[in-house]
Each structure stands twice: as C-alpha cells, then as structure tokens.
Amino acid sequence: MEEKKTPVYNSKAIEEKWQKRWADDKLYESNIDENKPKHYALTMLPYPSGNLHIGHWYSITPSDAHARYMRMKGYNVMFPMGFDAFGLPAENAAIKHNIHPASWTFSNIDHMRDQLKSMGSMFDWRREIISAKPEYYRWTQWFFLQLYKNGLAYQKFSPVDWCPTCNTTLAREQVWGDDRHCERCGTPVIKKDLNQWYFRITKYAEELLNFDGIDWPERVRTLQTNWIGRSEGAAVHFKLENGEDLEVFTTRPDTLWGVTFMVIAPEHPLVKEILSEGDNPEIAAYVDNAARSSEIERSSADREKTGVFSGRYAINPVNDKKIPIWISDYVLMGYGTGAIMAVPAHDQRDFEFARKFGLEVIVVVHPDGEELPDGATMTQAAAAHGTIVNSGPMTGVPGDVAFGKVCDWLEEKGIGHKTTTYRLRDWLVSRQRYWGAPIPIIHCPHCGAVPVPDDQLPVLLPDDVEWKPTGESPLKLHPTWKNVKCPICGANAERDTDTMDTFMCSSWYHLGYLSPYFETYPFDKKEYDYWMPVDVYTGGIEHATMHLIYTRFFHKACRDMGITKGDEPMLKLRNQGMVLGEDQQKMSKSRGNVVDPDALVARYGADTVRAYLMFFARWEMGAPWDSKGIEGSARWVRRVWTMFLEKSEKMNCADAETLRTLRRKVHQTIKAVTRDMEAFQFNTVVSGLMELLNDIGKAKTAGAMGSKEWDEAADIYLRMMAPVAPHITEEIWEQLGKPYSIHTQLWPEADAAAAQDDVVTYVVQVNGKLRDRVDLPVSVSDEEAKAEVLARPAVIAALEGKDPKKVIIVPKKLINIVK
RNA sequence: GCCGAAGUGGCGGAACUGGCAGACGCGCACGACUCAAAAUCGUGUACCUUGUGUAUGUGGGUUCGAUUCCCACCUUCGGCACCA
Numbered sequence: 062m063e064e065k066k067t068p069v070y071n072s073k074a075i076e077e078k079w080q081k082r083w084a085d086d087k088l089y090e091s092n093i094d095e096n097k098p099k100h101y102a103l104t105m106l107p108y109p110s111g112n113l114h115i116g117h118w119y120s121i122t123p124s125d126a127h128a129r130y131m132r133m134k135g136y137n138v139m140f141p142m143g144f145d146a147f148g149l150p151a152e153n154a155a156i157k158h159n160i161h162p163a164s165w166t167f168s169n170i171d172h173m174r175d176q177l178k179s180m181g182s183m184f185d186w187r188r189e190i191i192s193a194k195p196e197y198y199r200w201t202q203w204f205f206l207q208l209y210k211n212g213l214a215y216q217k218f219s220p221v222d223w224c225p226t227c228n229t230t231l232a233r234e235q236v237w238g239d240d241r242h243c244e245r246c247g248t249p250v251i252k253k254d255l256n257q258w259y260f261r262i263t264k265y266a267e268e269l270l271n272f273d274g275i276d277w278p279e280r281v282r283t284l285q286t287n288w289i290g291r292s293e294g295a296a297v298h299f300k301l302e303n304g305e306d307l308e309v310f311t312t313r314p315d316t317l318w319g320v321t322f323m324v325i326a327p328e329h330p331l332v333k334e335i336l337s338e339g340d341n342p343e344i345a346a347y348v349d350n351a352a353r354s355s356e357i358e359r360s361s362a363d364r365e366k367t368g369v370f371s372g373r374y375a376i377n378p379v380n381d382k383k384i385p386i387w388i389s390d391y392v393l394m395g396y397g398t399g400a401i402m403a404v405p406a407h408d409q410r411d412f413e414f415a416r417k418f419g420l421e422v423i424v425v426v427h428p429d430g431e432e433l434p435d436g437a438t439m440t441q442a443a444a445a446h447g448t449i450v451n452s453g454p455m456t457g458v459p460g461d462v463a464f465g466k467v468c469d470w471l472e473e474k475g476i477g478h479k480t481t482t483y484r485l486r487d488w489l490v491s492r493q494r495y496w497g498a499p500i501p502i503i504h505c506p507h508c509g510a511v512p513v514p515d516d517q518l519p520v521l522l523p524d525d526v527e528w529k530p531t532g533e534s535p536l537k538l539h540p541t542w543k544n545v546k547c548p549i550c551g552a553n554a555e556r557d558t559d560t561m562d563t564f565m566c567s568s569w570y571h572l573g574y575l576s577p578y579f580e581t582y583p584f585d586k587k588e589y590d591y592w593m594p595v596d597v598y599t600g601g602i603e604h605a606t607m608h609l610i611y612t613r614f615f616h617k618a619c620r621d622m623g624i625t626k627g628d629e630p631m632l633k634l635r636n637q638g639m640v641l642g643e644d645q646q647k648m649s650k651s652r653g654n655v656v657d658p659d660a661l662v663a664r665y666g667a668d669t670v671r672a673y674l675m676f677f678a679r680w681e682m683g684a685p686w687d688s689k690g691i692e693g694s695a696r697w698v699r700r701v702w703t704m705f706l707e708k709s710e711k712m713n714c715a716d717a718e719t720l721r722t723l724r725r726k727v728h729q730t731i732k733a734v735t736r737d738m739e740a741f742q743f744n745t746v747v748s749g750l751m752e753l754l755n756d757i758g759k760a761k762t763a764g765a766m767g768s769k770e771w772d773e774a775a776d777i778y779l780r781m782m783a784p785v786a787p788h789i790t791e792e793i794w795e796q797l798g799k800p801y802s803i804h805t806q807l808w809p810e811a812d813a814a815a816a817q818d819d820v821v822t823y824v825v826q827v828n829g830k831l832r833d834r835v836d837l838p839v840s841v842s843d844e845e846a847k848a849e850v851l852a853r854p855a856v857i858a859a860l861e862g863k864d865p866k867k868v869i870i871v872p873k874k875l876i877n878i879v880k
Numbered sequence: 881g882c883c884g885a886a887g888u889g890g891c892g893g894a895a896c897u898g899g900c901a902g903a904c905g906c907g908c909a910c911g912a913c914u915c916a917a918a919a920u921c922g923u924g925u926a927c928c929u930u931g932u933g934u935a936u937g938u939g940g941g942u943u944c945g946a947u948u949c950c951c952a953c954c955u956u957c958g959g960c961a962c963c964a
Contacts, residue, residue: 108964149963221962232962280884284959287883357960361881395961485961492962563964603958605884638885639958647957676905677892682885683957684892693905696920703920736896744893748904755904758921824900829945830932831900859932869944875899879944 070702072666076788080181088802089183091139093591100136101592102128103571103631105600105608106143109169110150113176114648115656115674115686119640122671123680123743124599125182129784130738131597132183133808139592141574142177142184144170146193147563149232152496155528162496163524166193176659181667181787183804188574192566196578198498199519201566203583204619205490206501206512211622213261216510219489220328220352223253227531230255230493233355241353245532252352257491257559258500262614266291266483268628269613277634278681281605288606290484295468297402297477299323299375307331307375307386310397310482314471315463317379318452319404319425321415323386324368327351328394331386335371344369344388351390359390366391366414377402378476380453389414395486405442406434412442425451426460488611490562495526495535497560505547505554514548520556534558564608568615571595571630583624590626598631602638602681609634635741638683645685656686668786669695675785676747697751698789701782704757705775705793713767715760720770723760726753727774728816731809734781743785750782777809825850826877827859843870850876 083089104124107117128140151162158165170191177184190197208214222231224243230253235244242249262269266289272282294312301307309323325331327348336345347369351359358364368389375386391410392401405415406424415422422436428447449458458466471477491500499520501513513520523542526535536542536558547554569583575592576585616630641647642654649655661670673694678684715723730753737745757774765771775797783790783803794803818839823846825833833855837846847868850856860880867879 105964110964145964230962234963236962284884288960290883357881360960363881489961494962562962567964601958601964602885604964606959607961608964641957645956673905679893682893687892687906690892690906697905699920733896740896745904748894751904822900826899826945827932829899829943832932834900861932867944869899871899875945877899877944 068706070699070789072668072698072788073663075792076179076181076667079788079791080178083802083804086802088804089140089185090187091137091141091185093587094137095591097135097137099592100128100131100138100597101571101595102131102138102140103574103595103598104140104142105598105604106145106567106570107173108148108150109144109146109166109173111169111172113173113658115658115661116640116648118180118658118670119674119683120600120637121177121182122180122674123637123741124597125180125184126671126675126743126746126784127597127599127738127741129183129787129804130808132804133780133784133806135807138183139185139188139574140183141188141190142182142186143188143190143570143574144173144192145563145567145570146170146191147198147497147560147566149234149494149496152494152532155496156530156532159528161524163193166496167191179659179662179667180671183787188577190570190573190577192498192563192570192573193496194578195519195521197573198566200573200583201498201561201569202501202513202518202520203515204569204615205498205561205565206515206518207622207624208260208618209502209510209512211618213264213618214490215259215261216256217259218254218256219259220252220254221257221493222250224248224250224531227533229532229534236355241355245530249353255491255493257489258502258557259487259489260614260618262488262610263483263485265614265617266485268617269485269610275629275632275634278636281602281609281634281636284605285610288485288610292482292484294480294482295471295477296398296480297471298378299402300378301331302374302376307400308398309400309402310480311402313404313407313464314467314477315449315452315455315458315460316404316407316425317377317402317467318449318455319406319423320377320382320384320402321405321421321423322384322403323375324389324392324401324403324411324414325371325386326392326394326399327388327390329388329392329399331373331400332371332388335373341372344371347388354390356393356395359393362410364391366410366417368414368418370418378474379471385420387414387418396484397482406436406439407442407444409442412439423451425449429460485610488562488564488614490565491557491559492562493534493537493558494560495522497563498566499536500557500559500561502557503545503547503554504557505550505552507552508547508549508554510557511547511549511554517548536560564611567608568612569619571598571612572625593625594627594629595631597633597635599635599637602636605636635681637680638678640678640683641685643686643688648686656688661691665691665695666698666788668789669698672698672747672785675743678744680741680743694747697747697754698786700754700758701778701786702789702793704754704761705779706796709761709764709766711762711764711766713771714764715768716763719760719763719765720768723756723765723774724770724815725818726756727777728811728813731777731781731811732816735808735811738784747785750778750785753778779803780806780809821873823850823873824875825853825856826875827856828879829877832856832859839873843872846870846876851878 104121128138132138146166151166154165155162222236224231226246226248231250236250237244270289292312294310295314297309299307368387371386371388373386374383377384403411405411405422407426424434424436426447427433427450428444434443446460449455449463468479501520503511505511523539543556543558545554545556572584575588579585616625619625644654646652673691677690730749733749734746779790779794791803820836821839823835833853863880865878865880869877
C-alpha cells in the first residue's frame with residue numbers, strides 16, 4: 062500500500078520556531094488602540110528565587126490562556142510580566158554565599174525570564190518591570206513621600222522580634238521552635254522597641270469593606286471582611302485611683318455592671334509606668350515572658366490563662382465600684398486600646414481568668430428561657446443575650462435594646478460613647494534590612510523627619526556594603542551612606558537606614574507595567590487612561606488578606622491624592638490553588654518532591670505541559686502532582702497532530718447522519734468551552750476538547766475527512782485549542798494553509814441550530830429511584846411524555862397496579878412518578 | 881486557637897438552577913498491529929451478597945428527588961500582619 066508519511070510531531074522544533082516568529086513579528090506587543098475594547102490581564106509576578114517551579118506554571122498558564130481567549134474575542138489585550146525582586150531570600154543568599162543580593166537577584170531573573178519565555182505565553186516583554194531597579198524603586202520612594210506628605214505615613218515605636226546575638230531583626234520565618242529561638246544562632250528572641258514607619262490603612266477600613274463594583278470571589282471578600290474585623294461597641298472611660306483616665310473598648314457596654322476586674326496587655330503604657338516606679342520582679346518577669354510568645358499563641362482560646370496583679374485599681378464609672386487591674390497576655394496591645402473590662406459571667410476567657418485567680422463573678426444578663434445563673438457556682442460563662450439584671454438603672458431592659466440604651470446613657474453621663482473598632486492594624490512598612498527600597502527620609506535633629514527632595518530620588522542603595530554573618534543591616538553599618546545634610550536647615554543629619562516592606566513594591570506594579578521606568582511620573586497618564594483598571598487579576602489565594610488589601614488601600618489613597626482614578630484597581634479577581642508534590646505535601650527542596658518544569662518541557666513540550674496543568678485539577682483548588690497523568694495530555698496533543706494532518710483511508714464518503722452529528726458536537730462544544738473559559742474552569746475546557754476529538758476521530762473513521770463539515774470542525778477545533786496549546790495549533794494551522802496567525806483569529810461562535818439535539822432522553826423515576834430511560838423527540842409536550850412513560854413496562858411493574866399519586870415533570874429532563 | 885476552603889471509584893477529577901453519580905484523563909485488563917517491544921488503534925473497567933441492592937468524609941434533617949440546601953462532627957489544606 063502506498064503511504065505518504067505524516068511528519069512526526071516534534072514539539073521542540075515547533076515551539077522554538079513559533080516563539081521566534083512571534084517575537085520577530087511583535088505578535089504580543091500591546092499598544093493603545095482606541096478602536097478596540099481594552100483588556101488588562103494581570104497575573105501575580107514571581108519572586109526571583111532562582112527557578113520557575115511548577116506552581117508558577119500552574120498560575121501563569123491558565124491566565125495566559127484566558128488572556129489569549131480575550132484577544133480572540135476581539136479585545137486589545139495587555140498581559141505583562143515582571144519580577145518582585147526585593148526581599149529576604151536575596152539577603153540570606155548574600156550572607157550565606159558572600160555574594161551581593163543584586164547579582165544573585167539579577168542572574169536569577171535572567172534565568173527565569175528564559176524559563177518564562179519557554180511557556181509560549183503572550184507576555185509583552187517591553188513592559189517588564191523589576192522592582193529592585195533604581196528606575197522602579199525611585200517611584201516606590203516617591204509614593205512613600207506622597208503618603209507621608211498627605212498624612213498617611215507616620216512613625217511609631219513598636220516591637221520587633223530581635224536576636225540579641227546577631228543584633229538583627231528576625232522575620233517570623235527566622236524564629237524557630239516553641240521556645241522561639243533565632244534560626245542562625247539559636248538564641249531565644251526578644252522583643253525590641255524600634256521607631257518605625259506605618260501607613261494609615263485603618264483610615265480606609267470602612268471603605269475597604271465595600272466590594273461594590275468589583276467581581277471578587279466570595280471567599281476573598283469574606284477573608285478580607287474578617288481581616289478588617291469591624292466591631293461596633295463603646296469606648297468607656299474608667300478612672301485610675303490617681304484620677305487618670307483608662308479607656309477600654311467593649312462590644313458589650315450593656316454588661317458594664319458585671320465588670321469585676323480589668324485586664325491590660327503586658328505592653329500597655331500603664332505597665333511601663335508601674336515598672337518605672339519601683340522594683341516589681343513578678344510583673345517584670347511576666348512582661349518579659351509575654352514578649353517571647355507569638356500572637357497566635359497568645360490569642361489561642363484554649364491556652365491556660367496566665368496573669369499577674371498590677372497592684373492598681375480602677376473605678377468603674379457606672380457604679381463607682383473599685384476593681385483590680387490585672388496584666389495578662391490574652392489582651393493584645395494592637396487591638397482596641399490594649400485594655401479590657403472583664404465580665405467573667407458572660408465572657409468565656411474572662412470567666413476562665415476569674416476562676417483561676419479567684420476573682421468575683423457577677424451575673425448581669427438573665428438568658429432568655431433559662432434559670433438565672435449563680436456567679437459563685439456557674440462552670441462556664443453564661444449566654445450574653447437576655448434581660449439585663451443587677452445593673453442599676455438598666456435593670457429590666459430587654460437584651461435587644463440594651464446596647465443602644467446603655468450607649469445613650471453613657472454619652473449622657475459623659476463617661477463613654479458609641480464607637481467602632483477594627484481588627485485591622487496600620488501597615489508597618491519599616492524593615493531593618495538592606496535589600497529593599499530605602500525609606501527616603503532624612504532625620505534632622507532640628508527639623509525632624511524630612512522628605513528627601515523629589516529631584517534627589519532615588520535614594521540609591523550603596524553597593525559597597527559589608528555582609529556580616531549575623532545578618533545585621535549593612536545600611537546601619539555603612540560608614541558614610543547615612544550621613545547627609547538636612548535638606549531644610551543644612552545641619553548634619555542621618556538617612557533613615559530602614560528599607561520598605563516589599564508589599565509596597567507590589568502595591569503599584571500594575572502601574573509600573575503601563576510605561577516601565579517612566580522618567581517624569583510613576584506612569585504615563587495616556588497609558589493609564591487607556592489600560593486601567595486591571596480587568597482580570599489572577600494569582601494565589603494565599604494573598605487574599607495582605608497583598609490584596611494593601612494594593613486596594615494603595616489605590617484608594619492614590620485616588621484621594623489625585624494620582625489614580627476610580628475606587629478599585631482590579632475589577633475581577635480569580636485565584637488558583639496550590640500544586641502539591643506527589644506525596645500530597647507542599648513542594649519543598651528539603652522534602653525532595655519538587656517538580657521541575659524544564660525537564661517536563663524538554664520531554665513533552667510546552668504545549669503538553671500547559672494542557673496538563675489546565676486539565677489535571679480544578680484551577681481554584683489545586684491538587685497533588687501526578688507524573689503519570691501528563692501522559693494523557695501528551696497523547697491528546699499527539700492525537701490532534703495526526704487527526705488533522707494524517708490523511709484518512711476513507712475520504713469524503715461519510716453518510717449525512719455522521720456529518721450532522723459531527724457538526725452538532727462541534728457547535729455544542731463551542732458553547733461548553735466558551736462558557737468554561739468565561740468561568741475560569743480550565744479543566745473542563747480541555748476535557749471538552751478531548752471529548753470532541755474522540756467524536757472527530759469517529760467521524761474520520763466513517764470517512765468524514767475532506768467534507769465541508771470536517772474542514773469546519775478542524776478550523777473551529779484549532780481555534781478553540783489555540784489558547785491552551787499555542788504552538789502546535791499555529792503549526793497545524795499553517796500546514797492546513799490557513800492565514801497567519803491563528804492567535805489573531807476570532808473565537809468561534811456556536812450556531813444554535815446546528816447544536817440542537819434531535820431527541821432528548823427522559824429519566825424515569827418511581828419514588829425518586831431510576832427505573833427507566835426514554836428517548837423522545839425534542840418537540841414532545843409534557844403530556845405526551847407523561848403518557849409515553851406511564852405506558853413503559855418498567856414503570857407499570859414498579860407501580861404494582863397502584864395509581865400514581867403525583868407525577869413530577871421536569872421538561873426535557875426527567876419524570877418522577879410518586880406512588 | 882481564630883478566619884477561609886475542600887472531602888466523590890485504585891488515582892486526578894466531571895455533574896450548568898435540587899433532577900441519569902463517576903464525563904474526560906491516568907492506571908489496570910483484554911484484543912489488533914509487530915519476530916518482539918515501544919508507540920498507535922480498539923474494547924472493557926465504582927462496589928457487592930446480581931437486585932425493587934449499595935455508594936459522593938461521618939451522623940442527622942428538609943424534599944417527590946440531595947454530591948448540590950440546613951445542623952452537628954471528623955479529616956486535610958491556605959492565611960494569621962517581618963516569606964512573598
């Protein structure tokens with residue numbers, strides 16, 4: 062038999078060929094085009110750790126496929142990429158290998174950029190930004206100064222985890238073990254108070270709770286709402302014996318008459334005052350110890366309560382009762398005022414504390430429908446909703462109005478007022494590290510904190526720094542860098558030696574892409590007006606509370622300063638889950654379960670790796686890696702190759718029904734795949750295409766190749782597959798003699814008439830159990846369907862001669878007979 | 881501990897608005913091709929006590945009908961403010 066061999070699918074050659082061609086033709090460069098609707102697709106930029114791992118591919122590939130889909134839908138799409146290049150790992154590498162963080166970072170970036178290019182993604186590389194470049198961090202510093210000049214940045218003393226041996230601040234990941242010791246030297250960490258910069262994100266707490274006009278996942282909105290943690294309550298002024306004020310925040314002012322003691326955080330100013338007034342070893346020891354616990358430990362509800370009596374008393378302003386003030390670490394300085402009124406009868410934590418230290422318990426709420434609890438004998442805090450008792454003027458007030466009545470009463474008496482508190486804390490931006498954007502402030506003994514003048518930005522990191530193995534910040538140790546003249550008075554002054562939290566760099570990188578390293582402003586306003594806001598933002602769910610709140614805050618603050626427009630930076634957010642190792646554990650070098658994408662690309666080609674990553678798990682869920690499963694995607698990609706390029710033995714001789722069925726399936730698949738693309742359900746995009754390929758294969762066997770239905774199927778199939786597998790589809794497209802490039806074609810539209818089924822299968826149930834299936838024409842009426850079904854032998858048998866009580870008909874789907 | 885999410889065959893997953901549980905793929909089995917193997921193609925594949933049978937983490941509830949809604953519990957994963 063004479064045979065014309067189809068060339069073997071060679072992923073490497075094809076991918077190199079098209080990647081070069083696309084770059085040469087500037088196929089993915091995105092420029093302002095007023096004639097097209099714009100689409101700004103943004104995906105979270107990687108940290109240049111050295112190697113792209115499979116998680117990056119998992120995040121980026123579907124984002125790229127969706128951006129390609131939007132382009133085929135007719136949008137002018139921008140899909141940029143960059144590197145979030147400041148951060149701790151570079152500094153660790155510097156200390157460990159005695160290499161400059163910049164050289165470590167930039168060589169990692171060069172490698173990772175090549176890896177990113179191997180994915181065949183539609184990045185516009187002209188728009189790349191690297192946050193560690195002076196041309197970028199110049200504007201990070203400029204933004205800091207804008208926030209400062211507009212009263213949104215301030216300095217405050219606050220504690221950091223500190224290693225006294227290494228003489229350095231430790232990040233949470235550098236503190237190990239239950240005894241909280243330094244990862245480098247094992248010394249137990251201590252807290253150290255440093256004067257640090259904060260951004261006033263709490264000013265925007267209320268607005269950040271509002272998600273109107275943005276399409277963000279419910280779970281992210283919930284996480285952010287809980288993170289911000291709005292509580293309505295009252296501020297109440299207790300008096301100390303010396304007449305000083307001690308303010309507490311309470312969500313339950315209606316229980317004020319049940320207060321039997323107060324608790325203040327170990328960091329509370331009153332504690333410092335007590336310690337400064339004389340030796341108190343017990344309190345000092347307690348405070349030291351509390352400083353060594355993490356906040357997560359301290360806020361654990363099931364932790365054994367500890368505390369120490371302060372020796373002081375306060376006066377409850379509602380009844381002039383003298384109550385003891387205790388110090389305990391279950392009260393956090395960062396929430397409310399760092400002082401609480403304790404109502405042990407109605408709060409479980411207060412109750413445990415009272416029982417442990419033998420403090421009084423007074424019941425002030427009579428829970429509805431229960432016996433009045435006895436403070437002396439109760440074994441847990443009572444429900445706090447019911448009628449108020451034992452509460453002077455408030456006795457007898459029903460629970461549902463007590464809150465409001467007490468607040469009014471407090472305001473009338475001038476001892477308190479209704480207020481709202483948030484769990485959200487201001488954003489601490491100072492880092493005692495080298496590899497970050499220097500805080501552009503000069504500290505002058507006469508003028509205070511003075512902004513570095515705009516024309517002197519950026520404040521460059523000095524290159525000639527020394528790396529101590531202890532991790533001490535080289536900016537502090539540099540002999541000359543910090544010494545400057547005050548820009549206002551000319552006196553000898555010092556630069557701020559701290560750098561900024563890297564979340565500051567990533568709060569505005571979406572603006573950086575608009576016009577990278579623009580010289581006169583952080584971005585070109587023309588580009589801003591065209592591209593912003595971001596239309597789709599994709600990235601990991603782990604960023605739900607921090608980065609994604611910071612960037613919203615940053616945008617709103619900039620809006621109020623006249624820099625940005627609109628209320629939100631990112632209209633639509635979609636998050637992916639995590640790819641675990643084959644052992645179902647988080648991938649990490651130490652576990653040895655890391656999957657290397659380069660090896661997979663070398664073996665299977667980027668198209669197969671892309672297809673598998675989109676197919677093997679629900680994108681927003683993630684899943685463990687399965688190294689065998691990728692074979693299925695490899696087979697699919699190869700089958701597509703032979704399906705459309707290899708001539709069939711039987712050509713153009715299929716019967717009409719085969720062709721009609723083929724066409725129906727093609728148009729049904731357009732509907733399904735389009736719906737799933739819109740919904741970010743990439744696994745069913747690929748499975749839908751696989752299913753269609755199976756049907757195309759049957760049609761090919763039946764002789765459909767060469768028909769106009771076949772040509773339409775091939776054309777539509779390749780266009781739908783192009784976002785998933787951009788290289789192979791471009792190659793087949795070319796070999797079929799179609800016009801370059803497949804990626805500039807339009808997305809196919811389903812023909813509703815062609816997609817219409819001829820028959821529908823009714824599911825027949827008796828009492829909810831499947832008893833039969835009946836194929837009926839689509840045009841059948843409910844009554845006709847019912848008659849057909851009741852005549853079926855299986856139904857007659859199941860009814861056992863009884864009359865149906867009820868027949869439920871779901872049109873075109875199901876008939877359930879209730880007997 | 882707190883906040884959030886998820887539990888479906890041997891495995892990853894599918895099931896659109898409460899309506900056929902297991903699409904698609906992996907794996908496995910058998911067959912075709914081959915001297916043979918690989919690759920490819922084809923067929924089959926939830927379970928059992930084979931029947932008006934059981935089954936979507938466990939136990940309850942709502943409903944004609946529940947993987948889907950409600951309640952309680954268990955397990956796993958993400959975040960918890962200096963990893964990014």
